Amino acid sequence: MELWFSEPHTPDVKLSIRVDKQLYSGESDLQRIDVFESPELGRFLVLDGYVMLTEKDEFIYHEMIVHVPMAVHPCVKRVLVIGAGDGGVVRELTRYPEIEYIDLVEIDQQVIQVCRDYLPRTACKLDDERVYIHYEDGLKFVRTREDEYDLIIVDSTDPFGPGEGLFTKEFYGNCYKALREDGIMVNQHESPFYEADATACMRAHKRIVESFPISRVYQAHIPTYPSGHWLFGFASKRYHPVRDLDAARWDERGLETKYYTTRLHMGAFCLPAYVEKLLRKVEIR
Amino acid sequence: MELWFSEPHTPDVKLSIRVDKQLYSGESDLQRIDVFESPELGRFLVLDGYVMLTEKDEFIYHEMIVHVPMAVHPCVKRVLVIGAGDGGVVRELTRYPEIEYIDLVEIDQQVIQVCRDYLPRTACKLDDERVYIHYEDGLKFVRTREDEYDLIIVDSTDPFGPGEGLFTKEFYGNCYKALREDGIMVNQHESPFYEADATACMRAHKRIVESFPISRVYQAHIPTYPSGHWLFGFASKRYHPVRDLDAARWDERGLETKYYTTRLHMGAFCLPAYVEKLLRKVEIR
Numbered sequence: 001m002e003l004w005f006s007e008p009h010t011p012d013v014k015l016s017i018r019v020d021k022q023l024y025s026g027e028s029d030l031q032r033i034d035v036f037e038s039p040e041l042g043r044f045l046v047l048d049g050y051v052m053l054t055e056k057d058e059f060i061y062h063e064m065i066v067h068v069p070m071a072v073h074p075c076v077k078r079v080l081v082i083g084a085g086d087g088g089v090v091r092e093l094t095r096y097p098e099i100e101y102i103d104l105v106e107i108d109q110q111v112i113q114v115c116r117d118y119l120p121r122t123a124c125k126l127d128d129e130r131v132y133i134h135y136e137d138g139l140k141f142v143r144t145r146e147d148e149y150d151l152i153i154v155d156s157t158d159p160f161g162p163g164e165g166l167f168t169k170e171f172y173g174n175c176y177k178a179l180r181e182d183g184i185m186v187n188q189h190e191s192p193f194y195e196a197d198a199t200a201c202m203r204a205h206k207r208i209v210e211s212f213p214i215s216r217v218y219q220a221h222i223p224t225y226p227s228g229h230w231l232f233g234f235a236s237k238r239y240h241p242v243r244d245l246d247a248a249r250w251d252e253r254g255l256e257t258k259y260y261t262t263r264l265h266m267g268a269f270c271l272p273a274y275v276e277k278l279l280r281k282v283e284i285r
Numbered sequence: 286m287e288l289w290f291s292e293p294h295t296p297d298v299k300l301s302i303r304v305d306k307q308l309y310s311g312e313s314d315l316q317r318i319d320v321f322e323s324p325e326l327g328r329f330l331v332l333d334g335y336v337m338l339t340e341k342d343e344f345i346y347h348e349m350i351v352h353v354p355m356a357v358h359p360c361v362k363r364v365l366v367i368g369a370g371d372g373g374v375v376r377e378l379t380r381y382p383e384i385e386y387i388d389l390v391e392i393d394q395q396v397i398q399v400c401r402d403y404l405p406r407t408a409c410k411l412d413d414e415r416v417y418i419h420y421e422d423g424l425k426f427v428r429t430r431e432d433e434y435d436l437i438i439v440d441s442t443d444p445f446g447p448g449e450g451l452f453t454k455e456f457y458g459n460c461y462k463a464l465r466e467d468g469i470m471v472n473q474h475e476s477p478f479y480e481a482d483a484t485a486c487m488r489a490h491k492r493i494v495e496s497f498p499i500s501r502v503y504q505a506h507i508p509t510y511p512s513g514h515w516l517f518g519f520a521s522k523r524y525h526p527v528r529d530l531d532a533a534r535w536d537e538r539g540l541e542t543k544y545y546t547t548r549l550h551m552g553a554f555c556l557p558a559y560v561e562k563l564l565r566k567v568e569i570r
Binding site for chain 2: 016060227263268270
């Protein structure tokens with residue numbers, strides 16, 4: 001039997017993954033949720049038809065969204081994570097003993113339950129005693145917080161559907177307010193390659209630049225996301241992502257990683273000319 | 286009408302591109318050659334079913350295989366290009382006035398003719414007066430040369446079919462011999478992500494390490510190649526690809542590029558931990 005899952009990366013390009021078995025399919029109040037088993041990429045999670053993570057390459061996304069800010073900020077104690085119901089961000093964060101608590105705000109309770117049931121490799125640390133799960137809209141949650149977090153990680157879906165509010169100026173402004181005076185916000189920042197993604201990426205960047213004094217973009221190779229070229233935003237009140245990287249301190253921790261290294265950290269901020277050009281367009285105030 | 290071209294990236298993952306029209310289809314003595322027109326990626330060239338280039342992203346591959354060595358070597362006059370019948374490498378090389386001649390060795394005359402006819406954006410400089418086209422097997426051509434070239438660019442297809450010989454120890458040894466005492470060889474080095482590509486990549490790296498005193502690998506985001514994460518090999522008799530980069534000199538040229546910058550050059554050599562690990566495995570002599 002031939003069973004293929006396909007995701008349109010644009011209306012005219014699609015990636016298809018051979019499926020052994022559909023492990024789960026359901027509808028929450030917010031979205032359709034599917035989990036598949038595949039020979040090439042292991043299990044993978046799909047929300048409203050879009051691949052959120054695969055077991056084979058999720059390490060890239062999760063290491064890059066967590067270790068980059070953790071290697072820059074001198075002492076992260078309080079973390080807010082928005083989205084990320086799969087638990088991958090939390091798994092990487094719990095490797096840092098100095099973190100005192102992690103508020104995980106996921107709007108869709110069913111996503112967390114499905115990940116607990118079918119994706120134990122990412123969901124494995126959701127029961128860490130420092131993790132507090134809030135089933136709320138991240139947009140509303142962050143409005144109520146002030147001067148509290150050292151780090152906010154916005155692990156949103158794409159800027160349409162349930163994740164839409166997490167790409168607004170109001171949201172980034174509230175994140176700024178919720179951060180302490182030397183806080184850092186990192187977000188998934190879409191891709192620069194296909195036109196619709198690049199437009200979303202520029203729009204997000206413009207709004208972050210307007211909200212934070214320091215705003216840089218970094219990149220990673222994520223094979224199962226559209227174009228494989230994915231960006232992250234690093235927005236900060238005080239620390240510069242490259243000049244304030246303390247590589248020696250991070251290396252001394254001896255954390256084993258498969259993608260992130262402090263050397264790669266430096267390289268990830270060196271963007272292609274066309275991406276720099278896209279971003280510069282919206283940096284002029 | 287729905288018309289889709291699909292390329293298997295592995296037996297279990299495939300990328301599909303919507304096609305407006307098949308512009309050319311033919312068989313040479315060596316391989317099947319197709320050119321398609323697509324709404325998303327422009328025209329694209331396919332050899333034996335594998336995408337060689339698309340008009341939308343070929344700039345990434347061609348800029349990265351040419352400008353990286355050109356920004357390191359202090360004065361390239363004689364260049365050998367193997368494969369690359371599409372003309373993209375030659376197009377980038379002809380932007381350097383100090384280059385005196387370029388030997389382009391392409392085994393398949395029909396590829397060059399098809400690219401001239403259907404891909405003028407890459408083939409546009411094949412008639413530059415410094416370009417000498419040799420319709421020969423690159424493996425045999427390089428055997429006859431000694432102490433001649435400042436730069437050899439190996440723009441091969443994958444290591445099976447007509448391109449197979451360009452991944453052997455004998456070939457790399459002959460490239461070493463054909464280079465002058467401070468020569469550089471750059472080659473396309475496959476991808477580290479999917480297993481079969483990673484195996485090819487490690488095998489090529491092992492053979493290059495055995496043939497050259499300096500051998501480093503660098504990466505680029507090439508969305509239409511398997512996984513989008515593509516590697517290049519930089520092998521050299523004297524110059525180190527990062528320490529001997531003369532960024533100021535290259536920047537002064539004022540060449541306009543869409544992907545390459547001297548800052549990105551540095552970043553491209555910062556590889557993910559898992560890629561460094563793969564390469565280290567074969568670096569031990």
